[in-house]
Each structure stands twice: as C-alpha cells, then as structure tokens.
Amino acid sequence: MLSDSLDLFDRFIRVSKELANLKELATPRYRACARDLYEISQRLLEANENLSKWINRFSYFDFNSKNARAEFLQATKEYRTMKNGPAFQQLRFHCHDIEAIYVQHIKSGIRDWFTTKNKRYRVASVFKKLSQHDAKMVDYVMGELLGLLEKTLKELESIVDRSKPKMHKAEKVRLKFKARLSEVTPRLEKFNSEIAKFVIEYARIAKVPVALARERN
Numbered sequence: 001m002l003s004d005s006l007d008l009f010d011r012f013i014r015v016s017k018e019l020a021n022l023k024e025l026a027t028p029r030y031r032a033c034a035r036d037l038y039e040i041s042q043r044l045l046e047a048n049e050n051l052s053k054w055i056n057r058f059s060y061f062d063f064n065s066k067n068a069r070a071e072f073l074q075a076t077k078e079y080r081t082m083k084n085g086p087a088f089q090q091l092r093f094h095c096h097d098i099e100a101i102y103v104q105h106i107k108s109g110i111r112d113w114f115t116t117k118n119k120r121y122r123v124a125s126v127f128k129k130l131s132q133h134d135a136k137m138v139d140y141v142m143g144e145l146l147g148l149l150e151k152t153l154k155e156l157e158s159i160v161d162r163s164k165p166k167m168h169k170a171e172k173v174r175l176k177f178k179a180r181l182s183e184v185t186p187r188l189e190k191f192n193s194e195i196a197k198f199v200i201e202y203a204r205i206a207k208v209p210v211a212l213a214r215e216r217n
Contacts, residue, residue: 008126008129008130009044009048009195010191011126011129012044012130012195013191013195013198015122015123015126016041016195019123020198020201020205022113024109026205031205031207032104032105033105033106033109034202035105035202035206036102036104036105036106037106037206038199038202038203038206038208039101040127040130041195041202042210042211043097043098044130045195048188048192048195049192052189052192054149055145055181055185058075058079058149058152058174058177059174059181060178061075061174063167063170063171064171068160068167069160069161072156072160073160076153076156076157079153083146098130098131099131102127102131106127145181148177149177152174152176156170156174159173
C-alpha cells in the first residue's frame, strides 16, 4: 500500500514536469487547464503537508525541554481534537474532487498536446489513478500511519503523564517511532517539496494567485 501510494506521487511529479514545460499550456487557449492543474496540485499538497505536520510534530518532539510534559500533553490534546473534528478531513484528498477537476479541461488538453496514443495513455493514467486512489490512501493513513502514531502516543502518555515522568524512556519510544517511519517521511517530504514548485508554476501560468486553503474551502 505504501509503495503504491508513494510511487503514484512520483509519477505525478514526472508528469507535472512534462506538462509545466509545454509551450501550449502557457497560451490563453489552455489557461483553464493550467488553473485546473494548479487546483489538483494544491489539493494534493495540502493533504500531504497536513499529514507530514502531525507525523513530524511527534517524530521531532523535544523531550529534553524543561516543559516537555506540558508541551507533550498539549500537543496530544491538539492532535486528538483534530482527529475527532472536521480538520481530520484535511488529511485526505478526495478522489471525486480530483476527477471532477480533471475532466473539465485537462482531459481534452491531453488529447491535444500528445499526438501518440502511448503518451496520452501514460499521462492520462496518472490522473485516472489519482481519482481512484483516495480510498486506498485513506485506508493506509488511517490503518497504518495514524494507527502507529496513536499506538505511540498511548505509550508515551503512560510515561509522561505521571508525577515523575521518566523522559529517557519517552525519548526511546520517540526514536522507535521515528525509525519505523524511516521510509515514509523522506519520500513525503520530497513529494511536498516537488509539488510545491508546481503549485507555484501552474499558478503563474494560469495567472491566478496562490490561495490559502481556508480561502478555497
């Protein structure tokens, strides 16, 4: 599951590089395509950045801090508030949203830009898989990544939420959690960095401002 998800993101980056370099995309005729590519890229970036934010918050938590106990309990409280509220939806991108945006202008643009059937299929298949991938990605996020985080937080709470917490034990648990994610976090960060470039580039081509998430929702 993890390999499939990350490989799909890598394919999206490769396709985005091709599309961003197309001369046709920069013409007024295809400005709506550029705008929709920006929209899809922004949605993918937001979902992955929100996921990375929570993973990193606990992966890099400083148990050496003088206020580590209070800071950890506050961070855990904020995480649980997020998980039980509407902000939890920010951890996912929605396949029907991706598909709806894709079919507006990008699908027909791909037919115009790529003359060979193989190229059209290769590019179009990435968007098709993204539009079908949401449920699998959510299953992975819920069942594995956040499941591991939840298990780690419970273990840390049992150590930290005591009258005399043993922070060296909490540090060991943190390091084990970080080590378990050694394959995930570098690739998520790479994807976030790469897709951020395309959010900016597609916005430039489409002549639209880069919007904050709360401005779009």
